[in-house]
Amino acid sequence: MRISDLALRRRDVARLATGLTAAAGVVAATRTGPAGAVVDGRHRLRRHPDGVDALDLPLGTLPGLARRADGFRTPVVETDRFTALGVTWRRGRGRVRARWRLESGGWTEWRTLPRLTHGPDPRSREGVRARAATDLVWTGPSTAIQVEMSGDQRGPVLALLRPRRRAADRSVGQHRSAAPDLVVARERGEVPMPGLLFRKAWSPNPRLRNGRPRYNERIRQVHVHHTVNSNDYGRADVPAMIRAMYRYHTVNLGWSDIGYNFLVDRFGRLWEGRAGGPRRAVRGAHTLGFNHASVGVAAIGNFESGRVRKPMIRALVRVAAWKLDGAGDPRRTVWVRSEGSDRFRDGRLVELPTIDGHRDTNETACPGGALYRALPMVRRRTARRIREFRRG
Numbered sequence: 001m002r003i004s005d006l007a008l009r010r011r012d013v014a015r016l017a018t019g020l021t022a023a024a025g026v027v028a029a030t031r032t033g034p035a036g037a038v039v040d041g042r043h044r045l046r047r048h049p050d051g052v053d054a055l056d057l058p059l060g061t062l063p064g065l066a067r068r069a070d071g072f073r074t075p076v077v078e079t080d081r082f083t084a085l086g087v088t089w090r091r092g093r094g095r096v097r098a099r100w101r102l103e104s105g106g107w108t109e110w111r112t113l114p115r116l117t118h119g120p121d122p123r124s125r126e127g128v129r130a131r132a133a134t135d136l137v138w139t140g141p142s143t144a145i146q147v148e149m150s151g152d153q154r155g156p157v158l159a160l161l162r163p164r165r166r167a168a169d170r171s172v173g174q175h176r177s178a179a180p181d182l183v184v185a186r187e188r189g190e191v192p193m194p195g196l197l198f199r200k201a202w203s204p205n206p207r208l209r210n211g212r213p214r215y216n217e218r219i220r221q222v223h224v225h226h227t228v229n230s231n232d233y234g235r236a237d238v239p240a241m242i243r244a245m246y247r248y249h250t251v252n253l254g255w256s257d258i259g260y261n262f263l264v265d266r267f268g269r270l271w272e273g274r275a276g277g278p279r280r281a282v283r284g285a286h287t288l289g290f291n292h293a294s295v296g297v298a299a300i301g302n303f304e305s306g307r308v309r310k311p312m313i314r315a316l317v318r319v320a321a322w323k324l325d326g327a328g329d330p331r332r333t334v335w336v337r338s339e340g341s342d343r344f345r346d347g348r349l350v351e352l353p354t355i356d357g358h359r360d361t362n363e364t365a366c367p368g369g370a371l372y373r374a375l376p377m378v379r380r381r382t383a384r385r386i387r388e389f390r391r392g
Helices: 125-129 182-188 235-252 310-324 369-390
Strands: 052-058 066-068 071-073 077-089 094-102 137-151 157-163 221-226 262-264 270-272 294-299 333-337 349-353 355-357
Touching (some): 052 235, 077 094, 077 235, 137 157, 157 235, 182 369, 221 369, 262 310, 270 310, 355 369
Parallel strands (some): 221 294, 221 355
Antiparallel strands (some): 052 157, 066 071, 071 137, 077 137, 094 137, 333 349
């Protein structure tokens, strides 16, 4: 399967609606700055050298906008093919709904887009410049969209993305770390760094980064996430998918880099995410209010109901054991002081699992029910792996 064939599978996606509304609802053919050209009434995504085509469309000034007391609804926006979307805004709160026309035919029902509940530390330079937003939503190949916003959001912008495969995506192995020497690791009594694919394997555009890495004093937790895309992607699709997340996090959200420290795919491959050195305690932007003593690992896929396969579990265990080596028993809980999330106020002392799911710290369903139910097994296997190497 190709990256352009990724399909969204969320239980809250409602029944399909019917056909296209009247032609009067289609956005008029005009030229806009950040949105790029409009040709024959269709907004064109801009082709970028990093392999992610993108369209950033300010919503508040669209022709044909239907304004209401509590917000607005856009007309139907005809576009090139896109496979992921998000909405950002400068400030304010409210609900964002959208529907899109699938390339295979038919419209989705109106769907509430999940609010972004991860990000950089609110008081950091990165956090101050960050925009409020929805999560990046993977739609599958689509060619039109309509958005509805209710609340007091200011400066809303629709981001449409289409990640493309690049030739180098089929040969990522040249950027793989050396296999760990397990004998030496046991002699030293330390958990080895698992084999991983360095950042060069997914070819991020360095110009999109803004700022230098920050580091934590120590690692006490591993936060587990999922990326909510389809689960049947191919090996060569993964670099493009990570590049799309990277562009959304940096260009659209204003973060300094991709938020996750590591990502794990369904084939059991571990990918380096945020820059700063995989062996170091790099501070990520993955778990709002709890980045300061943790590592964030994203499982690539949708695990609200999808099955978590053994290769992914093994990879999660290996990275968790490596990062938590010397931090105590991963089956126990730790007390962590929140730096401010939508669930725990700034300064509150919270007892959390050493290996937890994103839902433990923020108001979200992440990392999905299936993966969350697998976390007790991940904790047990992580503890066993640490003991294995500590014994020598």
